[in-house]
Amino acid sequence: MRRPVKCSTTCLNSFPLTFIVFIPAVLILVSPLPAEAAHEFTVYRMQQYDLQGQPYGTRNAILNTEARTVEAEVLSRRCVIMRLAEFSYEEYQKALRQSAGAVVIILPKNMSAMPQDIVQQFMELEPEMLATETVVPVYFAMEDDELLSIYTQTLTSSSSQGSLSAAEANGFQMVTSGAQSKAISDWAITSLEGRLAGVGGEDLPTIVVVAHYDSFGVAPFHKRANFRCILHTTDTSTLHTHFVVFRYNLLFFVSGGGKFNYQGTKRWLEDNLDHTDSSLLQDNVAFVLCLDTLGNGDTMHLHVSKPPKEGSPQFTLLKELELVSENQFPDVKFSMVHKKINLADDMLAWEHERFGIRRLPAFTLSHLASHRLAQRASIMDARSVSPPLATERESPLLGGPHVDVQKLSRNTKLVAEALARVIYNLTEKGAPGDLQIFTEQMVQDEQLSAVVDWLTAQPRAAQLVDKDSSVVSTLEDPEFVFYDQLKQTMNAYRVKPAIFDLLLAVCISAYLGVMYLAIQLFFHLCTEPFSAHT
Incomplete structure (x- = not known):
């Protein structure tokens, strides 16, 4: 008569241990590609200043959104990464029209090696980019091996977004460490x-x-x-x-x-x-x-x-x-x-x-x-x-x-x-x-x-x-009013897409449901001998 009771108590006492042992195992199994370490790099924001009350340049500095390239179907609230070698003003305007979260333009290490038609095109576009008041934060970064790797992986996922499964589509979260820009009241000129x-x-x-x-x-x-x-x-x-x-x-x-x-x-x-x-x-x-x-x-x-x-x-x-x-x-x-x-x-x-x-x-x-x-x-x-x-x-x-x-x-x-x-x-x-x-x-x-x-x-x-x-x-x-937060540090984190989070939540919920039913069934099996003996 005491044995069934002892059996039931043992099963119930082992319930917290089950969560401690098996839930981490489930998380490891459903995430076969662990997150990589963040890549930290310096970015420079597009000029922002006021000339006699007229605003010029980008008016925003905060960035915390997922990376995409212009090949992606949806750019809204995404950080659009572009390389200067493939820069197109039409694609730049496309990102602005779709209310992108930010634009990051990657510049080559050696600008003198750039094709002269691209150099000429971009030099002619710079005044036009500055003359337009842009709400979207626009940043520039110098290319390095890790940043180029981030761009390549983002380009692959953006180009084949529809064909990749939720588990295969990895991305990067682009985050800046600075605050919102504000006018510099004590700007000084050194001569x-x-x-x-x-x-x-x-x-x-x-x-x-x-x-x-x-x-x-x-x-x-x-x-x-x-x-x-x-x-x-x-x-x-x-x-x-x-x-x-x-x-x-x-x-x-x-x-x-x-x-x-x-x-x-x-x-x-x-x-x-x-x-x-x-x-x-x-x-x-x-x-x-x-x-x-x-x-x-x-x-x-x-x-x-x-x-x-x-x-x-x-x-x-x-x-x-x-x-x-x-x-x-x-x-x-x-x-x-x-x-x-x-x-x-x-x-x-x-x-x-x-x-x-x-x-x-x-x-x-x-x-x-x-x-x-x-x-x-x-x-x-x-x-x-x-x-x-x-x-x-x-x-x-x-x-x-x-x-x-x-x-x-x-x-x-x-x-x-x-x-x-x-x-x-x-x-x-x-x-x-x-x-x-x-x-x-x-x-x-x-x-x-x-x-x-x-x-x-x-x-x-x-x-x-x-x-x-x-x-x-x-x-x-001053006739000019300048704004700070022009130089910041940006981090690129490898992340899973939103659908992956939903899939993970479903898996965890299913696991908890199964565990709950198993514990209830096991508890019922353990208490049956005790009831029959009684």
């Missing part, structure tokens, strides 16, 4: 300036050499190499140690915020012209030479808002540039481009226009014939991975977007030679046009290459510039 005084001090006329160091593109990650190079001003300053008579004061200004309507230059002019007590710009300014995009090409254009008058220092520089390019650098085609300042435009064309508005004689030297060319603001303009002194691959786009260290060195020498002839009035003294002032030791390709490597070691978007460095000018009433 640098230096001065070389000539013999005669303050009474001498001043030549101002200007360049802006920041870069710009559809995303703020790119490490612009075809920059407005202030390098040759460093070489020009070595004249001070080789000549006794210095007929001009030289003022060097490296500005920030250049790609945002030259805001650093605007504030610097306000500080130096509206506050005469601390002004670096004297009344006797000979001219302002702005440098913009001199890292490539076989052309040299002097962009002016007003043609210089004969006999003026500006006219002298124009003639010296023509003379030096003709006699010492015949492979360079030099010309002057005249364009009036259009104050009705929201964005100025060239940096010298900031000085022209303040009635200072100024012009811009560039290898580009027009300010509208896409090379001036593109993520395609990146440092090549080829050896430092090797001539990097050119595109037919007026010299291509990539820097050529050899041509950069040549342009450095050309500008330095022309400035030296102006400073020391060599033409009036009868010096021949082929007289070279700078030797090979003064302008070294190795030095230029090292500086290029240093400048392209990190992104130089205006929003990412370190504020802890010396700040010359800060915008108090």
